[in-house]
Amino acid sequence: MATTTLNIQGMTCGGCVKSVTNALQREDGVSRVEVVLENGTATVDYDPAVTQPETLVAAIDDIGFEASV
Ligand SMILES: [Cu+2]
Secondary structure (H helix, E strand, O other), X not given: OEEEEEEEEOOOOHXXXXXXXXXXXXXXXXXXXXXXOOOOEEEEEEOOOOOOHHHHHHHXXXXXXXXXX
């Protein structure tokens, strides 16, 4: 298991947090997601044999937020 913290731009409310959390939890290999609105971050526990931070960034970009590793 690995942990990464992603930076996310564009989150403004609890609805955004929920959207980002759901998008990350849908990804294969993700076991835990903690999104912090105030920091604009998502900390994700994931299986590096299944997914990568770049894939998680793409999942966030897909729902309209700007994410980076
Ligand atoms: Cu929002």
